[in-house]
Amino acid sequence: MSNYRDAISDDDFAARLTARLDAQAAALDDDTLQRLAANRMRVVAAAPVKRRPGAQWLFAPAGACAMAMVAAVVLMQTPVTLTADHPREFSEIDLLSSSEQFEMLEDLDFYAWLDSNAQNF
Numbered sequence: 001m002s003n004y005r006d007a008i009s010d011d012d013f014a015a016r017l018t019a020r021l022d023a024q025a026a027a028l029d030d031d032t033l034q035r036l037a038a039n040r041m042r043v044v045a046a047a048p049v050k051r052r053p054g055a056q057w058l059f060a061p062a063g064a065c066a067m068a069m070v071a072a073v074v075l076m077q078t079p080v081t082l083t084a085d086h087p088r089e090f091s092e093i094d095l096l097s098s099s100e101q102f103e104m105l106e107d108l109d110f111y112a113w114l115d116s117n118a119q120n121f
Helices: 010-026 030-046 060-077 087-097 102-106 108-116
Strands: none
8 A cells, every 4th residue: 555655756745735835825815815914923023032042242252352453453553662751761771781781780789878878979
């Protein structure tokens, strides 16, 4: 005993079913189509909006990476200007860059005493 579905392929069955449903939908009167459309709108409006948990955090890592890249570009594009307004910074840089003045670092107590007694001279 074979049934009707075994006699045709799945593609043929789907094509016949689609054609029959399309023909029946085209034969509906305007009153029925309006009621169906109104019911569909009512159901869609009443349906709760489903949000995936954590969807608001989906783009947080990408935003953090973008902000880090912007900060890096800004920092790299900002020129570093050393001016004479900061003589202490220059004196420290000069002190560390010259090898001759390392001897002075060994006698820091003497230079501290000299600085504190500079008014007596």
